Amino acid sequence: MTPLATLQTPALLLDVQRVERNAARMRAAVTDRGVLLRTHVKTSKSIDVARLVIDPERPAITVSTLREAEIFFDHGMHDIFYAVGITPNKLDRAFDLRARGAALMLVVDTVDAAHAVASAARRHGDAVPVTIEIDSDGHRAGVRPDQKDVLLAIAAALVEGARVAGVMTHAGGSYNARSDDELRHYARLEREGAITAANHLRQAGYDIDTVSIGSTPTALFAEHFKGITEVRAGVFTFFDLVMAGIGVCGIDEIAISVLSSVIAVQPDKGQIVIDAGWMALSRDRGTAAQPVDQGYGLVCDADGVPIPDLIVAAANQEHGLVRVRDDSPCPLPDLKIGDLIRILPNHACATGAQHDAYQVFDVECRAATAVWPRFHGW
Amino acid sequence: MTPLATLQTPALLLDVQRVERNAARMRAAVTDRGVLLRTHVKTSKSIDVARLVIDPERPAITVSTLREAEIFFDHGMHDIFYAVGITPNKLDRAFDLRARGAALMLVVDTVDAAHAVASAARRHGDAVPVTIEIDSDGHRAGVRPDQKDVLLAIAAALVEGARVAGVMTHAGGSYNARSDDELRHYARLEREGAITAANHLRQAGYDIDTVSIGSTPTALFAEHFKGITEVRAGVFTFFDLVMAGIGVCGIDEIAISVLSSVIAVQPDKGQIVIDAGWMALSRDRGTAAQPVDQGYGLVCDADGVPIPDLIVAAANQEHGLVRVRDDSPCPLPDLKIGDLIRILPNHACATGAQHDAYQVFDVECRAATAVWPRFHGW
Structure with missing residues (x-):
């Protein structure tokens, strides 16, 4: 002491009581509505903090680096989504982690990346599950939901070795929202973009199991999660002044x-x-x-x-x-x-x-x- | 490999040849003009990098944290200036490092801080050398060079246990300079501010040995160092786009x-x-x-x-x-x-x-x- x-x-300084309250709030918004909460551990980068937040009944995390994946795996976390488009120089490391027993899922958003992943999957004899990143708000990475041809081309490249697990999206634009209406708007964009893209894949015959969306603002302001299988969020662990500024939390939740x-x-x-x-x-x-x-x-x-x-x-x-x-x-x-x-x-x-x-x-x-x-x- | x-x-990535060239350039500007170069290791926070830069004939460093001081001391560096105003909760740690053999110098810029340091010095039975920080350009911390009464009050508080080593200043405003003339202007402000303050102390009977100035821009653009005993600079180790933008280095020196x-x-x-x-x-x-x-x-x-x-x-x-x-x-x-x-x-x-x-x-x-x-x- x-x-x-x-x-x-x-x-x-870390206020554990606040973390526990924040986690309870997110679980009420996500888990209690029957959707998997896949906590993003890039916010805390701490085993001890993550343990306060992850649902012990359905432990699942999102990571932003392979180092996060490796460290959390070494501490008993198996269900891991590496949610940044993978570059070829990281593929062997990802497959090594899978060979050690991690249920590591990857993401790509171009045909070139899909070819690289599929090729490594063949080399490693491991049909890694891969999601296709959807750009639901024009914010950063991903395929637009209406680019059906691109989506199907990526999926076709993936199946030459890997498994098409589904789609993922992140409406990062929600960080610039200025009202509850705008937050709900971004939550809708995210959900609808993911579902539109998922349906394109299903109609083409892909048996997908992952429709992954999320950010802290959209997770807390979504009207519903119909058609969604999992929600990724991280910053709710601590909250911060940016989140308070857009009305997602109070100052006394930080x-x-x-x-x-x-x-x-x-x-x-x-x-x-x-x-x-x-x-x-x-x-x-x-x-x-x-x-x-x-x-x-x-x-x-x-x-x-x-x-x-x-x-x-x-x-x-x-x-x-x-x-x-x-x-x-x-x-x-x-x-x-x-x-x-x-x-x-x-x-x-x-x-x-x-x-x-x-x-x-x-x-x-x-x-x-x-x-x-x-x-x-x- | x-x-x-x-x-x-x-x-x-680190280009060692560039670091060596940058160090040679700074030594030509400072050491070759007979002034001690007290390299700021906050830029590299690396023993290996610092060894490329520090003058082996007169090894001396500046640090921004006590952790830097402790780690560099553990690697054989004894002459250390902790150039951030010390808070009372760090005093015992500083004296512990001195008790282990470090020639650690401190800085204060208020009478309250001088009292705190002097009191700790008495408690530890160690007349630690302390400089008084001078605000030569209205940029951040320090006493204005013309505030003779404040300077002498700080010195009077210090000598109740510590030793008045001299003065130090940092014209951080030089980072906003837009021309060689402005850089020379900041170098003059720094030098003249330090010397004015040093003379106030000398006239009051203090036998000071340290008149410390510095920043990478002012070190490289000073017309001379008459009356100065040492120059502190750190970012020259690597240089960067800010330095290139104010004309202190070329892109190919980064x-x-x-x-x-x-x-x-x-x-x-x-x-x-x-x-x-x-x-x-x-x-x-x-x-x-x-x-x-x-x-x-x-x-x-x-x-x-x-x-x-x-x-x-x-x-x-x-x-x-x-x-x-x-x-x-x-x-x-x-x-x-x-x-x-x-x-x-x-x-x-x-x-x-x-x-x-x-x-x-x-x-x-x-x-x-x-x-x-x-x-x-x-």
Whole structure:
């Protein structure tokens, strides 16, 4: 048990109760409606955190790197979807993991990639299940749902060694939604895009079992999941200021914060210098285009209560500059050297990635009760 | 020896020859003019890289975290300046390192901090050398050079246990310079601010030995270093697009790049999807306000030759979207799945921090000849 006051700063604090509440909320939205929740572990990159979130009855995860897949497999997780289009130089590694017993599923969105995967599948004698990525909102990767010919060409290339498992899509555009209506719109786009594409495959005779959609906003705002087999979401694990800004969560649901110490108070410059810069907070400015720009993060007192209009306005590598918002009437709070503050992150995945470990924080005791490692790399 | 084609991507490539040339350039600018070069190791966070840069005749480093200090000390580096204002919760750790033999110097910029350091110095029976931080360009931390009373109050608080070693300043505003004249201007501000403050201390009877200035731009553009005892600089180790954008280096001096594979080519969307997103590149957009915005990085071919007007225009966690600049007549290059590209970083310190290791790259052999670890955390 390490009291807050003796923790080395900056440090990444984790509120386990909030993670459990967030997980319960997502399970109510997804699992309780009969759909598999395939938790994205790229947000936490932590076995200990993931265990709080994954449904023990139907454990299944999504990963963004093969390293996540390997580490989670080594900790007993078998049902894994690597949801980033695979490049040829990663294929042998993916098949090695499958040979060790992982039910690893892949994704492709071009005929060239399908040929590469099918060829490796033949070489390894392993009909790996592969989904085809659908671009349901013009946001990034994938085949448009109406590009039936492309879909069927990819499927035809895949079956020369691999198995066509189904389709997947991610309406990343939902992160830019500004209202509940827009969130529901993205959820519909995602579901309809996936189902349209799945039906093209079925009509062509493919016996598919996976219709995979998801993002935290669309998972929580979907009207229903008819025709969907699984939902992928990750950031709900912690939530963050971007999610709060689009109305997906409240500030008091955000489960990680960066503990920081005051280095100096500079009343003449209207700022407080703290020991959390971008190395501890990340350079993510995901709220910059939102109605409320949170700078590099919203400042709370040591108990996690937001201080009115106080944000990290600028960040260097190991210095943060805390200021009151430009148009606020609030004064600089009465802080002094060594005082502790907590900063809520713009983007939980990015801020988490700056740290080696979570300090598991007991709110009542105001102490860290455990250190949970998180990993980096590919 | 790992051929480029079999490296797992994304990976951080290091060109040792460029680091050695960059180090020689900085030594010519600083060491050869009789001033100590106190290399900032926050850029590389690597023992192996730092060994290429540090002057073996007068080894001295600057650190941004106590973890850097501890790790470098454990690898034989004794002369260390922790150049971020220390918070009270780090003091025992700093004195422990000194008790183990490190010549660790600290910095403060308030009377409160000076009292805290002096008190810890008395408790440990160790008159630690401390510099007073000077704000030479209104950029961040420090006492203005003309605030003689504040300076002397800080010094008076320090000597109640610690030793007033001198002054330090960092003209971070130099990163926003737009011409050689402006760079020279910041170099003058830095030098004159430090000397003015040092003279206030000397006139008050303090026998100081440290007048420390520095940043890569001001170190390379200073007209002279009269009255200066040491120069701190770090980013010159690798250089980056921000430095190239302000005219401090050429693109062909940048010593790190992120090796990435093409996931998919999307001619209809005018983009190429690659396996380096912000997790590999960082969220740093340091060139956004420069005349040439490099997006999330400038794209080169596998040999490191820039492809005209090609940048990483957008980045998700593990996806980068490569596009030609908006107003460019250039076509998308003829790339296909699995092709390798290299991305030059906006900010070397930030991009490096996203990786666990450097792949030491041999340009002639087109292979990685060694893996050099780098560390995270505080």
